[in-house]
Amino acid sequence: xxxxxxxxxxxxxxxxxxxxxxxxxxxxxxxxxxxxxxxxxxxxxxxxxxxxxxxxxxxxxxxxxxxxxxxxxxxxxxxxxxxxxxxxxxxxxxxxxxxxxxxxxxxxxxxxxxxxxxxxxxxxxxxxxxxxxxxxxxxxxxxxxxxxxxxxxxxxxxxxxxxxxxxxxxxxxxxxxxxxxxxxxxxxxxxxxxxxxxxxxxxxxxxxxxxxxxxxxxxxxxxxxxxxxxxxxxxxxxxxxxxxxxxxxxxxxxxxxxxxxxxxxxxxxxxxxxxxxxxxxxxxxxxxxxxxxxxxxxxxxxxxxxxxxxxxxxxxxxxxxxxxxxxxxxxxxxxxxxxxxxxxxxxxxxxxxxxxxxxxxxxxxxxxxxxxxxxxxxxxxxxxxxxxxxxxxxxxxxxxxxxx
Numbered sequence: 001x002x003x004x005x006x007x008x009x010x011x012x013x014x015x016x017x018x019x020x021x022x023x024x025x026x027x028x029x030x031x032x033x034x035x036x037x038x039x040x041x042x043x044x045x046x047x048x049x050x051x052x053x054x055x056x057x058x059x060x061x062x063x064x065x066x067x068x069x070x071x072x073x074x075x076x077x078x079x080x081x082x083x084x085x086x087x088x089x090x091x092x093x094x095x096x097x098x099x100x101x102x103x104x105x106x107x108x109x110x111x112x113x114x115x116x117x118x119x120x121x122x123x124x125x126x127x128x129x130x131x132x133x134x135x136x137x138x139x140x141x142x143x144x145x146x147x148x149x150x151x152x153x154x155x156x157x158x159x160x161x162x163x164x165x166x167x168x169x170x171x172x173x174x175x176x177x178x179x180x181x182x183x184x185x186x187x188x189x190x191x192x193x194x195x196x197x198x199x200x201x202x203x204x205x206x207x208x209x210x211x212x213x214x215x216x217x218x219x220x221x222x223x224x225x226x227x228x229x230x231x232x233x234x235x236x237x238x239x240x241x242x243x244x245x246x247x248x249x250x251x252x253x254x255x256x257x258x259x260x261x262x263x264x265x266x267x268x269x270x271x272x273x274x275x276x277x278x279x280x281x282x283x284x285x286x287x288x289x290x291x292x293x294x295x296x297x298x299x300x301x302x303x304x305x306x307x308x309x310x311x312x313x314x315x316x317x318x319x320x321x322x323x324x325x326x327x328x329x330x331x332x333x334x335x336x337x338x339x340x341x342x343x344x345x346x347x348x349x350x351x352x353x354x355x356x357x358x359x360x361x362x363x364x365x366x367x368x369x370x371x372x373x374x375x376x377x378x379x380x381x382x383x384x385x386x387x388x389x390x391x392x393x394x395x396x397x398x399x400x401x402x403x404x
Contacts, residue, residue: 036124059381191241234334
């Protein structure tokens with residue numbers, strides 16, 4: 001029996017290795033790029049946050065988030081870490097639950113998977129861009145412009161549209177739709193957010209640990225705490241990725257409120273500012289030692305304070321305004337940066353058309369799908385890769401063991 005897999009990313013490689021574990025199964029992995037795992041190599045800023053110790057506790061989204069339960073249970077975080085250990089990858093977990101390769105290099109993850117593909121005798125066809133799937137009862141013919149692959153079972157693991165510069169595309173959605181499947185609207189998630197505040201230009205590259213609350217028409221929409229990074233166009237960093245899902249989608253005024261000192265109360269901060277007012281320093285140095293120097297100066301400028309003014313001349317009301325700028329600074333959000341910059345795609349092929357126990361299509365026998373091409377996306381921090389491993393292993397195992 002031949003199992004064909006379209007897509008050599010995380011879920012596709014996981015599916016290929018699972019299918020190849022079955023005796024008498026030939027596996028053909030078709031990847032449109034020149035090498036497998038290119039997008040995986042860039043994840044986590046090149047570190048590859050490959051799972052999260054808390055991935056079994058929720059953190060997934062889609063029209064039916066419960067769809068992930070069977071696959072995550074069948075191949076959970078413990079199974080994933082043991083699987084990678086057997087493949088030769090040492091890992092380390094941070095206090096947050098995020099798991100990284102011990103080498104701190106995403107290339108290590110790609111390498112152990114690539115070596116495993118070689119050892120398993122999996123036929124890898126790179127430069128193979130699937131353009132059409134022909135299905136007749138009992139077999140599939142996958143065509144590219146130059147060649148074709150015939151298989152008994154077929155797994156579509158093409159990934160999503162996000163990260164187009166690294167290989168994200170519409171191909172998986174188009175191929176599955178050609179076989180009768182349907183999809184939801186696609187949106188970028190785990191993505192930077194543009195804002196309407198001109199001050200971000202002066203803060204490009206500045207990082208701050210803060211608590212972020214996104215408001216829609218004044219009502220809290222999402223919140224998180226962690227590292228924020230300013231860019232020339234707006235806001236980035238893990239804390240922004242965590243709140244970015246569906247922000248600026250639909251009508252309303254979208255605002256990001258930032259508390260740059262989440263561990264310090266307003267009262268404590270006000271007492272500290274009172275003390276600093278009396279020490280005779282200039283306003284431009286008022287917040288030195290509290291926040292990044294550049295951030296402190298931009299915040300005090302934003303409330304109209306002259307930088308060379310003596311802090312002793314500040315009124316109580318002006319100190320209250322400084323407190324507010326540090327504890328509840330607001331900027332208007334305009335739009336997400338877009339699919340080119342997004343790490344993950346929200347939306348995708350309807351999960352209700354697939355069996356969550358096997359990842360097999362309910363419309364086309366012998367057809368499977370896994371990973372980001374389906375209408376499932378996870379929180380920032382390794383959740384999406386855990387879904388890739390779990391759904392890919394489930395699809396590959398099912399395709400390899402089921403006989404017709």
